[in-house]
Amino acid sequence: MARNSLTHYLIRCEREHGIDPNLRLLIETVARACKTISHAVGKGALWGGGADGGVLGSAGSTNVQGETQKKLDVIANEILVEANEWGGHLAGMASEEMDNPLGIPVAYPRGHYLLLFDPLDGSSNIEVNVSIGTIFSVLPAPAGMADDDDEAQHFLQPGHRQVCAGYAVYGPQTMLVLTVGHGVVTFTLDRDTGSFVLTQENNRVPPDTREFAVNMSNARHWDAPMKRYIDECLAGKEGPRGKDFNMRWIASMVSDVHRIMQRGGIFLYPWDKREPDKPGKLRLMYEANPMAMLIEQAGGAATDGRQRILDIVPTRLHQRVSVMIGSKNEVEYVTGLHAATSRAAA
Ligand code: AHG
Ligand code: MN
Ligand code: MN
Numbered sequence: 001m002a003r004n005s006l007t008h009y010l011i012r013c014e015r016e017h018g019i020d021p022n023l024r025l026l027i028e029t030v031a032r033a034c035k036t037i038s039h040a041v042g043k044g045a046l047w048g049g050g051a052d053g054g055v056l057g058s059a060g061s062t063n064v065q066g067e068t069q070k071k072l073d074v075i076a077n078e079i080l081v082e083a084n085e086w087g088g089h090l091a092g093m094a095s096e097e098m099d100n101p102l103g104i105p106v107a108y109p110r111g112h113y114l115l116l117f118d119p120l121d122g123s124s125n126i127e128v129n130v131s132i133g134t135i136f137s138v139l140p141a142p143a144g145m146a147d148d149d150d151e152a153q154h155f156l157q158p159g160h161r162q163v164c165a166g167y168a169v170y171g172p173q174t175m176l177v178l179t180v181g182h183g184v185v186t187f188t189l190d191r192d193t194g195s196f197v198l199t200q201e202n203n204r205v206p207p208d209t210r211e212f213a214v215n216m217s218n219a220r221h222w223d224a225p226m227k228r229y230i231d232e233c234l235a236g237k238e239g240p241r242g243k244d245f246n247m248r249w250i251a252s253m254v255s256d257v258h259r260i261m262q263r264g265g266i267f268l269y270p271w272d273k274r275e276p277d278k279p280g281k282l283r284l285m286y287e288a289n290p291m292a293m294l295i296e297q298a299g300g301a302a303t304d305g306r307q308r309i310l311d312i313v314p315t316r317l318h319q320r321v322s323v324m325i326g327s328k329n330e331v332e333y334v335t336g337l338h339a340a341t342s343r344a345a346a
Pocket of ligand 3: 073096118119120121122123
């Protein structure tokens with residue numbers, strides 16, 4: 001086994017930090033599933049002999065959030081479920097693409113972890129050959145969880161209880177970015193050998209930035225502190241921030257957060273007035289929480305504009321949340337603007 005493999009890194013974590021060997025085996029299974037998804041993504045229209053456009057196009061169904069499922073959303077979900085259900089490391093799984101959590105079939109042993117995932121993030125980019133990804137989160141299964149119990153309530157734990165978080169980005173290179181609570185590491189898929197090779201250790205997000213990522217077309221629907229923040233950025237050197245800002249928006253959270261992981265920045269998907277009853281667009285349990293753990297482990301910050309994402313106590317599996325994540329000082333600045341507005345209102 002190569003000294004810079006995923007297995008090698010995880011065994012090192014076992015020896016140095018006492019990571020559970022079963023968690024290692026679970027992460028290796030998720031990583032294998034991500035390789036399979038990467039292969040399907042790379043095939044595109046050629047997948048399965050090219051019939052019906054391969055992995056591209058709509059699945060003709062909708063998920064619990066009322067979103068149209070792409071074929072790749074469904075394929076990636078199946079790959080993750082099939083890879084993980086028999087290994088014996090899990091007590092249950094939950095996914096953006098499944099209404100309810102999935103228990104472990106009785107034929108297989110049960111483990112002590114819960115796996116949550118967004119099997120395919122950035123679905124709007126599938127057809128146009130732009131980077132997409134998979135996001136995952138691992139929680140401990142609660143002690144009292146019975147063998148035949150697959151109730152959603154067991155998953156409703158705050159993000160600071162995650163024991164592992166990661167994403168795979170399917171771009172020009174396929175990369176796996178991972179934390180088990182001891183910093184962030186990046187692996188690059190070697191397509192010749194089929195191994196994830198450690199290519200970056202101790203990823204750090206610079207505390208300051210001049211780059212923001214937000215869907216500006218929603219600006220007229222934002223609330224006052226959010227509008228003020230972006231107006232200040234747009235005012236550049238002459239404005240209150242005293243510096244010019246750049247903007248990037250890929251519309252795949254994985255790809256936008258990956259850029260921030262590499263060179264800093266802030267990613268925002270705030271609450272807006274289009275659907276006032278929804279706290280935001282992104283989902284807490286399998287999008288915001290794992291990304292927040294990764295970014296915090298790399299020295300950045302993540303809030304919903306008011307509180308730390310990882311401290312939110314969830315009440316629903318598919319709960320949505322406002323997300324402000326990235327370079328620490330920038331996240332603190334925008335969170336401060338929200339706090340000032342709340343104080344003024346009080
Ligand atoms: P998903 O494809 O899993 O539904 O997530 C898409 C999310 C996120 O990845 C991205 O940042 C955002 O939706 C894009 O939103 P807009 O369509 O408003 O740009
Ligand atoms: Mn997503
Ligand atoms: Mn998705």
